[in-house]
Amino acid sequence: MSLNDLLGGTSVYWMNIPxxxxxxxxxxxxxLARNISGIPFPHLLDTAKGIEIMESVKAxxxxxxxxxxxxxxxxxxxxxxxxxxxxxxxxHLCSPEHAASGERxxxxxxxEDKSLAVMINEEDHLRIQCLLPGLALKECHDLAQQLDDExxxxxxxxxxxxxxxxxxxxxxxxxxxxxxVMLHLPAAQMTGLINQLLQNVSQLGxxxxxxxxxxxxxxxxxxxxxxxxxxxxxxxxxxxxxxTIAEQIVxxxxxxxxxxxxxxxxxxxxxxxxxYGILNNARLIGSDEAMRMLSLxxxxxxxxxxxxxxxxxxxxxxxxxxPAHLQKIGGHPMEALQRDVLRAEVIKQxxxxxxxx
Amino acid sequence: MSLNDLLGGTSVYWMNIPxxxxxxxxxxxxxLARNISGIPFPHLLDTAKGIEIMESVKAxxxxxxxxxxxxxxxxxxxxxxxxxxxxxxxxHLCSPEHAASGERxxxxxxxEDKSLAVMINEEDHLRIQCLLPGLALKECHDLAQQLDDExxxxxxxxxxxxxxxxxxxxxxxxxxxxxxVMLHLPAAQMTGLINQLLQNVSQLGxxxxxxxxxxxxxxxxxxxxxxxxxxxxxxxxxxxxxxTIAEQIVxxxxxxxxxxxxxxxxxxxxxxxxxYGILNNARLIGSDEAMRMLSLxxxxxxxxxxxxxxxxxxxxxxxxxxPAHLQKIGGHPMEALQRDVLRAEVIKQxxxxxxxx
Numbered sequence: 001m002s003l004n005d006l007l008g009g010t011s012v013y014w015m016n017i018p019x020x021x022x023x024x025x026x027x028x029x030x031x032l033a034r035n036i037s038g039i040p041f042p043h044l045l046d047t048a049k050g051i052e053i054m055e056s057v058k059a060x061x062x063x064x065x066x067x068x069x070x071x072x073x074x075x076x077x078x079x080x081x082x083x084x085x086x087x088x089x090x091x092h093l094c095s096p097e098h099a100a101s102g103e104r105x106x107x108x109x110x111x112e113d114k115s116l117a118v119m120i121n122e123e124d125h126l127r128i129q130c131l132l133p134g135l136a137l138k139e140c141h142d143l144a145q146q147l148d149d150e151x152x153x154x155x156x157x158x159x160x161x162x163x164x165x166x167x168x169x170x171x172x173x174x175x176x177x178x179x180x181v182m183l184h185l186p187a188a189q190m191t192g193l194i195n196q197l198l199q200n201v202s203q204l205g206x207x208x209x210x211x212x213x214x215x216x217x218x219x220x221x222x223x224x225x226x227x228x229x230x231x232x233x234x235x236x237x238x239x240x241x242x243x244t245i246a247e248q249i250v251x252x253x254x255x256x257x258x259x260x261x262x263x264x265x266x267x268x269x270x271x272x273x274x275x276y277g278i279l280n281n282a283r284l285i286g287s288d289e290a291m292r293m294l295s296l297x298x299x300x301x302x303x304x305x306x307x308x309x310x311x312x313x314x315x316x317x318x319x320x321x322x323p324a325h326l327q328k329i330g331g332h333p334m335e336a337l338q339r340d341v342l343r344a345e346v347i348k349q350x351x352x353x354x355x356x357x
Numbered sequence: 358m359s360l361n362d363l364l365g366g367t368s369v370y371w372m373n374i375p376x377x378x379x380x381x382x383x384x385x386x387x388x389l390a391r392n393i394s395g396i397p398f399p400h401l402l403d404t405a406k407g408i409e410i411m412e413s414v415k416a417x418x419x420x421x422x423x424x425x426x427x428x429x430x431x432x433x434x435x436x437x438x439x440x441x442x443x444x445x446x447x448x449h450l451c452s453p454e455h456a457a458s459g460e461r462x463x464x465x466x467x468x469e470d471k472s473l474a475v476m477i478n479e480e481d482h483l484r485i486q487c488l489l490p491g492l493a494l495k496e497c498h499d500l501a502q503q504l505d506d507e508x509x510x511x512x513x514x515x516x517x518x519x520x521x522x523x524x525x526x527x528x529x530x531x532x533x534x535x536x537x538v539m540l541h542l543p544a545a546q547m548t549g550l551i552n553q554l555l556q557n558v559s560q561l562g563x564x565x566x567x568x569x570x571x572x573x574x575x576x577x578x579x580x581x582x583x584x585x586x587x588x589x590x591x592x593x594x595x596x597x598x599x600x601t602i603a604e605q606i607v608x609x610x611x612x613x614x615x616x617x618x619x620x621x622x623x624x625x626x627x628x629x630x631x632x633y634g635i636l637n638n639a640r641l642i643g644s645d646e647a648m649r650m651l652s653l654x655x656x657x658x659x660x661x662x663x664x665x666x667x668x669x670x671x672x673x674x675x676x677x678x679x680p681a682h683l684q685k686i687g688g689h690p691m692e693a694l695q696r697d698v699l700r701a702e703v704i705k706q707x708x709x710x711x712x713x714x
Contacts, residue, residue: 266640266641266694266698267640267641269640270639270640270641270642270701273638273639273640274634274635274638274639276634276638277631277633277634277635277636277637277638277639278631278634278635279634280634280638281630281631281633281634281637282627282630282631282634283623283624283626283627283630284623284624284627285627337623341623344627
């Protein structure tokens, strides 16, 4: 797998249409934080020790028996320029903090469809992630767990019989697991119920964030909901709890969409039609506005007001219009105005290709 | 000419593309206020005296020798329902005040292409109007004057050797003439120069009004500019003065459009593209917003950013989306929401017909 195959294009497995065929639960993720015994956590690490970790992971990868680990490709960040690393973030495969540094003891392992990723020397020595379309947290967990087991055949994890997996940040100690779901909730927003809903979610011990996780503001009615507690519960308890709550939110959003269609069909069709008109005709469009308009277009596709465009294509588009992807498409660094022009072109082209399909 | 031929459709002569082929000077108008000698002005008139006026005008029309007067058709307002009368206002053929009343001593004469109109028993006994596309005030004046002469062959006008034509309102005494031009000035608005421009126009002794004359607010960057003074100047002086100033404003708007195209082409194309997208995709649209979007579309057509749509079609559309025309199209009285829905449909249909041409 070449660097270009790894990073080119916008197709990533999580973008596929979920099993329920709807636009509400976009994707789900389980990540496991793991550290190698006897070596300081990354924030206390010197380069030599960092390279030691990287070499251990390389050895584990190269000598792997396990199916998943053998299917992965490892890249150190000195091989990738800043734009390449940022495209990984924009595809939800790498944290922004990890992408920021191009040191050779930092890196990432990815499988072909990018449903599995392992960040090396991020906040922990290893961050194992599985990312799937829709609401499939058990499958996420099982795959992440299997990859974890395969890594553990070679690597010696820092583990305490009482506290569980030891992690750089105490909030991850225990299972070292964080599970999250990405939900699209435009009807909750339009009916004014979103704040109450998010407050309820917080009271249930879950965290609400934007599309790019910690530190990102929600835009375009996309919300990442994740577990806060990693200690004192089994992994199964954690993902089952999140799965149940996410299913309830999805059900509520379905009902609110039906209510909007019944109570204000013209207004709803108007908002969606205008968003479609703007996306197809703007000559300049900023990232936030594009996300708001794409949110409405997704709703229109889900409610069959807009036909001939797939949610899969919109998932690709939502990634393609991010700054690093745009600059990769443009082939050179770009100012904000240039990006706004190219973003508008990329959107128009994608939508017109879809319609012609 | 049947009532339906008179009122149906949206084609009126002033909607034609002006001689300069541009979108800036839409139309021009000359109107002459005339009163019959020895009969009170309309606001002091009882119905019997009003009918006397109407009968004199009918007699003048029926016995006419003059070409223009013979080509006209006379309708009393008891023949026209309120919607029919309002469509005349929306076509700029009748004042809103005149259209409001369905009394049989009020009425209108129109020629086939509606370039000539005579309101009977409006503020004055006769208001003779000529309305032409573009900036052709001399032609307007000459035609209105000829029709006036033809009427005067039978009717005895109230005229004072010193003061000139006597009129109900003292501001019209003298020539009894008002000349006006309808200008579309989006570049003056976008560059922030419109207020200074309108202030200059006022200081030059001209009045600035909206699309529907006295009492109407400018919307969509359409401005009606007219002479204020009717006394102490010849008719030629009045229309030549207005023609000269209007030509200067048109020249300035042309330069501002060129400046916008040179200095901010993306932003301009963006505004125009979005307006086009909204007009083609809205499911609901209010009258003011539609006018603002159509203003941008006109600018786009004039600057060749938008192709395949004619200014003639947009002139028709600007009239067709007014409330009375919409209700005539719908075939029944409508609430605001219903009109907003139909307005969006009429716009989409007109634009798609044009594109297919």
